[in-house]
Amino acid sequence: MPTNRFWRLNERPEGHDYPAALSLEEQEVVSPPDGQVVVQADYLSMDPGVRVWMTAREDGYSPPIPLGTPMQGQFIGKVTESAHPDFAPGDLVRGFGHWATHSTVDPLLSGLTKLDSEIDDVRQHFGALGLNGWTALCGLVDVMDIKPGETVLVSAAAGATGSVACQIARNKGCRVIGIAGSDDKCSYLTDELGIDAAINYKTQDVDAELQKLGSNIDAYFENVGGKILDAALPNMAMYGKIGICGLIGGYTSDSGLPGPARFDQILMKRLIIKGIFLPDFMAQGKDYYPALKRWYLEGRMQLGFDETVGIENVLDSFTRLMTGKNTGKVIVDVRS
Numbered sequence: 023m024p025t026n027r028f029w030r031l032n033e034r035p036e037g038h039d040y041p042a043a044l045s046l047e048e049q050e051v052v053s054p055p056d057g058q059v060v061v062q063a064d065y066l067s068m069d070p071g072v073r074v075w076m077t078a079r080e081d082g083y084s085p086p087i088p089l090g091t092p093m094q095g096q097f098i099g100k101v102t103e104s105a106h107p108d109f110a111p112g113d114l115v116r117g118f119g120h121w122a123t124h125s126t127v128d129p130l131l132s133g134l135t136k137l138d139s140e141i142d143d144v145r146q147h148f149g150a151l152g153l154n155g156w157t158a159l160c161g162l163v164d165v166m167d168i169k170p171g172e173t174v175l176v177s178a179a180a181g182a183t184g185s186v187a188c189q190i191a192r193n194k195g196c197r198v199i200g201i202a203g204s205d206d207k208c209s210y211l212t213d214e215l216g217i218d219a220a221i222n223y224k225t226q227d228v229d230a231e232l233q234k235l236g237s238n239i240d241a242y243f244e245n246v247g248g249k250i251l252d253a254a255l256p257n258m259a260m261y262g263k264i265g266i267c268g269l270i271g272g273y274t275s276d277s278g279l280p281g282p283a284r285f286d287q288i289l290m291k292r293l294i295i296k297g298i299f300l301p302d303f304m305a306q307g308k309d310y311y312p313a314l315k316r317w318y319l320e321g322r323m324q325l326g327f328d329e330t331v332g333i334e335n336v337l338d339s340f341t342r343l344m345t346g347k348n349t350g351k352v353i354v355d356v357r358s
């Protein structure tokens with residue numbers, strides 16, 4: 023029998039000290055129980071939301087991961103053994119399982135999906151055509167209802183979800199401003215993705231830069247929270263819309279982020295603020311996929327990868343994501 027190598031959560035991490043909280047373990051892969059399948063991963067997706075599940079927070083959108091159990095996350099891989107009628111060995115699939123070489127999952131609970139083989143780069147089923155693309159599309163279109171000609175602001179704009187959100191807004195005829203953490207990321211956004219302006223929040227005053235760009239933001243796709251949200255609020259247009267997709271600035275904390283300092287602007291500008299949580303829109307996934315696929319095949323949607331090789335290097339990869347070292351989608355190639 024093959025051996026599964028998996029990351030186990032032993033303690034609630036302090037900050038980004040993941041090596042002190044997780045360990046790489048080995049266990050023999052056994053045949054799946056009735057109704058389940060074993061998937062051997064090719065790639066693992068690194069997603070900031072799982073950092074919240076590492077904490078003891080009971081008020082998150084998912085319960086804390088129990089200590090002593092495998093760390094949870096998305097995989098792309100091949101079914102190696104199946105005790106489920108809809109899946110057979112060799113099927114290329116994506117789903118929620120573990121930070122592991124092998125995940126044994128219930129297809130329904132895992133969201134196990136057979137992948138479209140017309141896509142040349144299978145990794146895009148995590149990114150532009152997966153969780154990040156779906157989240158950006160459902161947030162901008164279903165939650166925020168963006169319209170051509172509107173000004174759209176995106177934070178963590180050079181990351182996976184943010185860069186896809188920038189491109190969707192651009193493709194929909196909006197004026198797009200991105201906020202990111204380095205000059206290189208800002209150049210990527212304006213020069214390669216062709217958005218209208220980018221602000222480096224580490225070296226520039228975001229509020230002042232937004233004022234220089236004319237304020238009047240119709241829609242803000244928020245990934246960060248804290249000071250960046252405070253800077254955006256007074257620059258919103260009357261009746262503007264804010265979609266809270268993520269609050270990564272507070273994910274290491276057990277108590278989340280405090281409310282915005284410029285809360286008054288919600289009244290003054292009569293803003294609408296809504297949370298965006300992709301699983302609420304899972305049923306629409308089949309509707310999101312064709313638009314994303316068309317843009318991708320037409321070259322109007324791109325997403326690069328920050329790729330690390332080896333299951334033993336997962337914690338380095340996750341740290342890169344959580345400390346902003348990445349541009350594009352963070353993944354780990356665990357094929358070797």
Ligand SMILES: NC(=O)c1ccc[n+]([C@@H]2O[C@H](COP(=O)([O-])OP(=O)(O)OC[C@H]3O[C@@H](n4cnc5c(N)ncnc54)[C@H](OP(=O)(O)O)[C@@H]3O)[C@@H](O)[C@H]2O)c1
Pocket residue numbers: 068069070071153154157178179180181182183184201202203204207245246266267268269270271272298299300301343344345346347348349350351352
């Ligand atoms: N609601 C949903 O269903 C859903 C689904 C997917 C993702 N999300 C959310 O979308 C956001 C982006 O996720 P992703 O997977 O696409 O990751 P990502 O944007 O590729 O990577 C995270 C980025 O966040 C920025 N960042 C990290 N710590 C920060 C901090 N303290 N302050 C400001 N920026 C920080 C970094 O970029 P900089 O260099 O620019 O700082 C980093 O590159 C996250 O908040 C995530 O939770 C939500």
